[in-house]
Amino acid sequence: MIVLEWIPLSVNLKIASIVLSFLKTMMFLKLVFYIITIILALITGAHGQVVQMDSNKSGFVGSQVELRCQFVNSNPPVKISQVTWQKLVNGTKQNVAIANPALGVSVLNTFRDRVRFKNPAVRQRTPSLEDTTIIFNKLKLSDESTYICEYTTFPAGNRENMVNLTVNARPLIQMSLSTPSIVAGSKDLKMTVATCISANGKPASVITWETDLDGEYSTQDIPNPDGTITVRSDYLVVPSREIHQQLLTCVSTYNEEQYTDSVTLNIQYEPEVIIDGFDGNWYLNRENVQLTCLADANPPISLFQWRCLNGTLPLSAELRDDVLIFKGPVTYDIAGTYICDATNSIGSASASVEVVVTEFPSFPHGVTQEQQQAGVVIGGAVVCGTVLLAAITLLVVFLYRRRSMFKGDYSTKKQILGNGYSKAGSVPAHPSLPHSLTFSDDSDEEKKLELSRGSSVLGGSVPEFHTCQMKAYHTGLFEDHESCRFNDHIYEFGSEVEVSVDMVPQMDGSVISKEECVF
Structure with missing residues (x-):
């Protein structure tokens, strides 16, 4: 520092202090400028440089899958120095493939035959590294991992992203x-x-099952060393002859895809035997009769045997495996109980039939007993229907004739004594004689008969009773309710004496039956 001799020492010190403060301020401003520049560079790089990848990818063993990696540069762009693909194994990064502008493309030996860069520009002498997507071929279960795509840039530094491969x-x-x-x-x-x-x-x-069987199933998951799982399902049911040849279908659902497989059950069981051929109508001299042994078995019957419970088979019987044929006309000698034994590898079973020989046919030959019974049932139904129809017809005719023969009102009851009019009616100024009589339905049939013959149930003849009635009418006694007496039978004038509706009174005082009336 130069100090002027003519300037006082105190002034020199003051000037030196000012200069030093200025220098310190300049250094501080320069430092702040550098810090601001670095912060702006970092901010600009963070927002302008992005590595784009899918978060998850999946593929099947043996198939191909693409792992996308694209670099979005900033403006102005940064320089890409290198792109590195890495596999994350137990927290450690393992290189898979590298693309360098100066050194070219390099793929590690483990992945060399199965990994390549999709974009051909990556492998050129002057490469373009903005798209470094790789393709995995012939996927293995061991390829499942997290993969990192890392971009080295200048001056922004490293940028990376990752994808999970399943x-x-x-x-x-x-x-x-x-x-x-x-x-x-x-x-x-x-x-x-x-x-x-x-x-x-x-x-x-x-795994599920599709079947009509009444069974159940149990399922077990078995893990394998390579990470796969084997699922086993067993179907359980009671084996019987009824489920033989039944279809059983297994349905395996995997990732919303269904796979099916089916089997047909093969159940073995012992024979079940019946004998066919005897229709209950074996009669003397009938021709062409035989018995057949029908057996249901799995496996099939290996041996049929016929025997007679009464002893040996008749001479006319001929054995043909499951058929027993009787040659010639039927005789009493073939009557008896016949037994068929059927055998397979599972077991044996028997059936029997009793053959009865009659002198005459029970029903026409060629018509089975079942057909005969069916004919009887049908005939009985026809007869019942005919009888019922006839009864209905007769009832309708009877009601029609009864209605057409009677001209009055069955519900109105009229007096046979008095002025000839019903109690509900009024007496006219010049009343007339009654023109008809009505009888209640509950009148006695014998009284009707007597009345129709001229003898009165009132104790005298009808004319006499009519004379009494007329006399009471003309003398006005009907107002005093006088009585007409016949043979100690007293009938008050004006009372409701009813006679059966089956009798029709006449003008002369007599009555006749409706059945004898002609209209």
Whole structure:
């Protein structure tokens, strides 16, 4: 520092202090400028440089999958120095493939045959590294991992992103019978008749069954060392002859896809035997009769044997495996109880029939007993229907004739004594004699008969009773309710004496039956 001799020492010190403060201020401003520049560069780089990738990708074993990696540069752009693909294994990064503008493309030996860059520009002498998508071929279960795509840039530094790769395995569906032959048991014990396996799947399959059988199934998941899962399902049912040849279908659902496989049950069981041929109408001299042994068995019958409970078979009987033929006309000698024994590898069973020989046919030859019974039932139904129809017809005719023969009102009851009019009516100024009589339905038939013959149930003849009635009418006694007496029978004038409606009174005082009236 130069100090003027003529300037006082205090002034020199003051000037030196000012200069030093200025220098410190300039250094501070320069530092602040550099800091601001770095912050702006970092902010600009963070918003302008992006590595774009899918978050998750998946594929099946043996298939191909693309892992996308694209670099979005800033403006002005930064320089891409290198792109590195890495696999994350137990927290450690393992290189897969590298693209360098100066050194070219490099793929590690482990992935060399299965990994390549999709964009051809990456492999050129002057490469373009904005799109470094890679393609995985022949995927393995061991390829499942997290993959990192890292961009090295200048001056912004490193930029990276990652993708999770999932490798799935389609299962192998296999269905089989538990054993080639399943034997029906005598006890109601369920056993495994079929097994369905979904092997080496990832993720695990879901197995269900489609069948009409009344059974149940049990399912077990078995993990494999390579990460796949084998699912086993057993179908259990009681084996019997009824489920023989029944269809059993296994349905395996994997990733919303369904796979089916079916088997047909083969149940072995002992014979079930019946004898056919005897229709209950074997009569003397009938021709061409035979007995047939019908057996249901699995496996088929290996041996049929015929025998007679009464002793030996008749001489006219001829054995032809499951058929017993009787040659010639029917005689009493073939009557008896016949037994058929049927045998297969599972067991034996028998059936019997009693043959009865009659002198004459029970029903026409060629018509079975069942057909005869059916004819009887049909004939009986026809007869019943005819009788019922006839009864209905007669009832309708009777009601029609009764209605057409009677001209009055059945519901109105009229007096046979008094002025000839009903109680409900008024007496006219010049009343006339009654022109008709009505009788109640409950009148006695014998009284009707007597009345029709001229003898009165009132104790005298009808004319005499009519004379009494007329006398009471003309003398006005009907107002005093005088009585007419006949043979100690007193009938008050004006009372409601009813006679059966089956009798018709006449003008002369007599009555006749409706059945004898002609209208």
